Amino acid sequence: MNAEQKRGPLVIIGGAEDKKGDCVVLREFVRASGGVKAHIVVMTAATSYPKEVGDEYTLVFERLGAGSVQVVHTESRFDSEREESLGIIKQATGIFFTGGDQLRIVDFIKGTPLDEAIHQRHQMGAVIGGTSAGAAMMPSEMIVGGASVSHPSVDAVRIGPGMGFLPGILVDQHFAQRGRLGRLLAALVQEPADLGLGIDEDTAIIVKDDEFTVVGQGAVTVVDETTSTHNNLEGLLKDEPIALCGVQLHILPHGYRFDLKKRVPLL
Amino acid sequence: MNAEQKRGPLVIIGGAEDKKGDCVVLREFVRASGGVKAHIVVMTAATSYPKEVGDEYTLVFERLGAGSVQVVHTESRFDSEREESLGIIKQATGIFFTGGDQLRIVDFIKGTPLDEAIHQRHQMGAVIGGTSAGAAMMPSEMIVGGASVSHPSVDAVRIGPGMGFLPGILVDQHFAQRGRLGRLLAALVQEPADLGLGIDEDTAIIVKDDEFTVVGQGAVTVVDETTSTHNNLEGLLKDEPIALCGVQLHILPHGYRFDLKKRVPLL
Numbered sequence: 001m002n003a004e005q006k007r008g009p010l011v012i013i014g015g016a017e018d019k020k021g022d023c024v025v026l027r028e029f030v031r032a033s034g035g036v037k038a039h040i041v042v043m044t045a046a047t048s049y050p051k052e053v054g055d056e057y058t059l060v061f062e063r064l065g066a067g068s069v070q071v072v073h074t075e076s077r078f079d080s081e082r083e084e085s086l087g088i089i090k091q092a093t094g095i096f097f098t099g100g101d102q103l104r105i106v107d108f109i110k111g112t113p114l115d116e117a118i119h120q121r122h123q124m125g126a127v128i129g130g131t132s133a134g135a136a137m138m139p140s141e142m143i144v145g146g147a148s149v150s151h152p153s154v155d156a157v158r159i160g161p162g163m164g165f166l167p168g169i170l171v172d173q174h175f176a177q178r179g180r181l182g183r184l185l186a187a188l189v190q191e192p193a194d195l196g197l198g199i200d201e202d203t204a205i206i207v208k209d210d211e212f213t214v215v216g217q218g219a220v221t222v223v224d225e226t227t228s229t230h231n232n233l234e235g236l237l238k239d240e241p242i243a244l245c246g247v248q249l250h251i252l253p254h255g256y257r258f259d260l261k262k263r264v265p266l267l
Numbered sequence: 268m269n270a271e272q273k274r275g276p277l278v279i280i281g282g283a284e285d286k287k288g289d290c291v292v293l294r295e296f297v298r299a300s301g302g303v304k305a306h307i308v309v310m311t312a313a314t315s316y317p318k319e320v321g322d323e324y325t326l327v328f329e330r331l332g333a334g335s336v337q338v339v340h341t342e343s344r345f346d347s348e349r350e351e352s353l354g355i356i357k358q359a360t361g362i363f364f365t366g367g368d369q370l371r372i373v374d375f376i377k378g379t380p381l382d383e384a385i386h387q388r389h390q391m392g393a394v395i396g397g398t399s400a401g402a403a404m405m406p407s408e409m410i411v412g413g414a415s416v417s418h419p420s421v422d423a424v425r426i427g428p429g430m431g432f433l434p435g436i437l438v439d440q441h442f443a444q445r446g447r448l449g450r451l452l453a454a455l456v457q458e459p460a461d462l463g464l465g466i467d468e469d470t471a472i473i474v475k476d477d478e479f480t481v482v483g484q485g486a487v488t489v490v491d492e493t494t495s496t497h498n499n500l501e502g503l504l505k506d507e508p509i510a511l512c513g514v515q516l517h518i519l520p521h522g523y524r525f526d527l528k529k530r531v532p533l534l
Binding site: 074148149150151152175176177178179180181182198217218219222223227230232239241242243244245246247248249250251252253256263265267 | 445508
């Protein structure tokens, strides 16, 4: 990589991706990271089981032919200043955030030297991947939690700062499997994000420049709030249902592409 | 009522409506049926517990002040020819279908003299109400069943003939609570219906002429497929995810109104 190289792709996975079979989704992460020449770093900050989860991803990335795989675990902001970790990141062509709790990623890494190193590496072309919690943390504002299968209301969702790899977007995961339309809509009404992306399990978007492509078994639900003509947020109490008119919805399965700037599917 | 009177309202409830407290939703059914002058008939065809369910609704409708409440139970098409039942329907100002299995309603009633009597009474101004299975059966084509919390695929939903009180529409119930967006979208792609209405629990639409008003605790999700620009249904296998672009979505809580003909919220 050289200084002129541009920002790397993002591989954002809705959780529960196949790790035993064809690994359609993880395969794309390894491919984007350079395949047999990939230097992959598994970030286990989100999980309380770093050993098990780290070993699992190391195994699958090695099986898929990655050149090298290393695990960086952080359990504190202090960990995110360790020179050894920074050195590993500086060699990475693909950085993968596992599932767990997205708040742990932000709490332990955001604003630390490790955060800076990862963003710098991304700017130089390295792929940033993440699944579940590792997907949720991608935007500048992230969905921290909230009830699934509920109608949209202010208290259906909690939002906090994310890691800022994909600004202007909100990401929700396990989307169809947990019936999360209500909370994604609630989040969109409260945040100045233009687009909500609901990513199903074993499904991912690969973001390059201003486009993404869908891969995997499920679909990606794109919720475009810029077309909406009305909501009742002003004066709404937190347990009252949100009204929202004229939202546009796209359901995109494997192979479909979407223009994030023009906000249209590419057919 | 006289011969010039027009078609009665529909009160379509997403299931699990309050029967102990203020009964906001059932109250509207009794009010539309004539309040203290209402002659309400509870149709228990859908349920396997007609005695319990019939008693429960009789109690609540009486408590809300209905003039009279009678129960008509049918367990066969033969039951739907009984003169006594036809006589009761002919006096009704409000006919209420309980929850259970929507197929039982269609199997036991559709195409029988009882069906004819109910439709006739509706044309003369009687209210038709229904909750859960009694809501699903309202359209000409109804959602018979299918997986909740799934992405849209052909096998996510089963469709069959409904009772035809609300043509051109598809109704799904327990909508937010069971995460049913995927199956409603799947149904819309396969059926020539223009609009899908996902009605939350303890929530109803009151349809008068070409408008509906939302009442209750949750919201009604309106899915307008006429604005969609693309789907991949042709050549799709039944377990493959459906693509669907440009669908319009409205989330309408209590008090919101919608024009079914122009397909726009009335603000």
